[in-house]
Amino acid sequence: MSLTDVVKKAKSQQKKVRLAESDAPGGIFYKRWPTGLHTLDAAFFGGWPRACYCSMYGPPGVGKSAFGFRTIGAIQELLGKKAVCAYLTLAGEMDRVLAAVQGVHLDLTKIERKVFKLLTGAAYDRKLIGKLYTQEVADRGGRAEGVLSLALELITSGEFQVVVLDEIGAENPKDWQTGGLRKRAKVGAAAMLLTRFGKEMVERMSDMAAKGSYETLLLGLSQVRAPVMGPDLEPDYKSAEPYELMHNAGARVLLRPGERESWKIENGTLIYKPVKWKTRKGRHGIIEGIQGEFLISPRTGIDQVEDLFTAARSLHVIQGGGGGFYTFDIKDEVRVRGGDNAKAALLKPGTWEQVEAAVRLEISKMLTEE
DSSP, X not given: OBHHHHHHHHXXXXXXXXXXXXXXXXXXXXXXXXXXXXXXXXXXXXSEESSSEEEEEOSTTSSXXXXXXXXXXXXXXXXXXXXXXXXXXXXSOOOHHHHHHTTOOOOOOHHHHHHHHHHXXXXXXXXXXXXXXXXXXXXXXXXXXXXXXXXXXXXXXXXXXXXXXXXXXXXXXXXXXXXXXXXXXXXXXXXXXXXXXXXXXXXXXHHHHHTSOOOOEEEEEEOBOOOEEOTTSSEEOXXXXXXXXXXXXXXXXXXXXXXXXXXXXXXXXXXXEEEEEEEEEEOTTOOTTOEEEEEEETTTEEOHHHHHHHHHHHTTSEEEOGGGEEEEOXXXXXXXXXXXXXXXXXXXXXXXXXXXXXXXXHXXXXXXXX
């Protein structure tokens, strides 16, 4: 089911998504945290469900970390100084420049600012908003057990809006156990550790949600095992998440590369590539099987212009008329010819803000209590 189909279905039934109190411990699951992608916000009737575990999984390099950073950046922009976010990873280190490219507000060093400008062609002009806690499992020390224990502490504190846990099930986890274990033994040890973490996480989040006023989202970014052919003869992937997390997830999204023919390559350099997403599990009003696509660049990250344009078209904030003209249904009405000119018009002063506000308003209408 496409995003457009979801919108049409909601409007044709003349009813909004109703989330029963019995399906929401504490009565707060109807609330959402923005995903950082307008199209996914629309498909999810507002964004990630709060007070639960949600996940994205897919093959390496598909854009999971970039998406996690987009979620953090969106929450920072929404809450400003009140934003309290955390990014934890079980392998490698946080890519601070990638985080900045994706819209995360943080304080970059002079060298990081230079790299940012080389990648994007623009100067970095943002500062840290609110609080952003990061912790990595470095090559020379730290243990995955420590990071998972820290994740449990942050979740239990109730002070965070989002805790992003990256590299779940990484192929080469750092310091899972003592050195010298064979790869199969390391994988087995990792699976046992994640299973124990999953059970405790579900118990703690359920207890906190039952007390009310709990809104923390745990967003897991998971590696996958080898792809297999699904029943629809399309590549499918098996997530490395433990069963407890998958079974209790508020939403699970599969990311997979788009057709290679759609990649834009100039002089041997990849400019951007499409990434397809599909909801594989949905609760609290989220529909399973919704599909969409976004463009991602190795230099500038997720294409936000294409994303806003697609969402605005699906929600009829931007309407296509005869002769290839596009009309923007906003206060300062805009009418241009051609899709490229319409996307360029989004970047004019004031237009982006008005279109984004109109999109958010339409999304909010799709999620109301009856």
